[in-house]
Amino acid sequence: MSNLLAAVRPGRHGVATERSGWSAIVGALVACSFLVACEQPADTAEPAAEAADPFAGVEITSTHVAGAIHVLEGRGGNIGLSVGSDGVLMVDDQFAPLADRITAAIESLGGALPAYVLNTHYHGDHTGGNPIFGANGVVVAHENVRVRLVSSGMAPAGLPVVTYDDGIQLHFNGERIDISHLPNGHTDGDSVVWFRNANVIHLGDHFFNGRFPYVDVPSGGSVDGLIANLEGVLEMLPADTRIIPGHGALATVGDLRAYVTVVRESQAMVRDAVAGGTIGDLERDGFGQWEDWGSGFISTERWIAIVRESDAVAANAAAEPAAEDAP
Ligand SMILES: [Zn+2]
Secondary structure: OOOOOOOOOOOOOOOOOOOOHHHHHHHHHOOOOOOOOOOOOOOOOOOHHHHOOOOOOOOOEEEEEEOOEEEEEOOOOOEEEEEEOOEEEEEOOOOHHHHHHHHHHHHHOOOOOOOEEEOOOOOHHHHOOHHHHOOOOEEEEEHHHHHHHHHHOOOHHHOOOEEEOOEEEEEEOOEEEEEEEEOOOOOOOEEEEEEOOOOEEEOHHHOEOOOOOOOOHHHOOOHHHHHHHHHHHHHHOOOOOEEEOOEOOOEOHHHHHHHHHHHHHHHHHHHHHHHHOOHHHHHHHOOHHHHHHHOOOOOHHHHHHHHHHHHHHHHHHHHOOOHHHOO
16 A cells, blocks of 8 residues: 555645635634644643743653654654654654754664654644754655645744655665545644554554644644544554554554544534534533543533634535635
């Protein structure tokens, strides 16, 4: 299978540049932009002395996953690394102020500055280090990532040099690395990176392990799309694949399956409550057995708002004749 998601569902690859009024309002409330990181850590209530440098206490930890693959955790999205005889390939790069600490962590694994930097999507907690690492290595990303980084004001050194539509393969450190675009899920420019030999996949922010996900609807994200994309991934993955989520701990295929179930079933609860006029009850009472999935960055209330925002945008799109359907 040369392209992981080619068989999953057709993509809408254009970058939406207009927002409906409703979407824009919710988008402003659910601020997850290039500047405001996709994940605000749970420990944002830091002492005043640290307020001037939100990264002051951040340490980068590394964990070996399999073969040449490691994961680095600090603040922001999880970083995947391949370290070997060809050099270093990095998946996502957190924030620029952490670049020295990330580099030190790579060096402690016997590596040096990355030859390749892959971006799973454009959010600032995954691409903030691009201007630093992109000055040495080649940044690779979906074409919509480049479009959004340009419009966000990313420094030229941090822009993707190699872009693709459906996907691309790299051959590095003895690995075949399949990079596959997932259409309209977390954003409209997400990719997953599958190290085929080590059997490790980085799912970016399609996967918040053990938490409700952030779905950036104003940036082309969709809850339905995220579910469909991950169901396609689950059909493809061997049962023993190790999974690096965008946020949260290293995961198994079983963890991913449980997450997809929670996302799908909690979405159904929101839709039932909207249809039945009981959304206020759901907001007050929460999701019962999954209530602790609403801790941290995406609260129960915020997840409900995201599901409704995604459905509202889908309903608007269905009500308007799509330009691409015009003769
Ligand atoms: Zn994100």
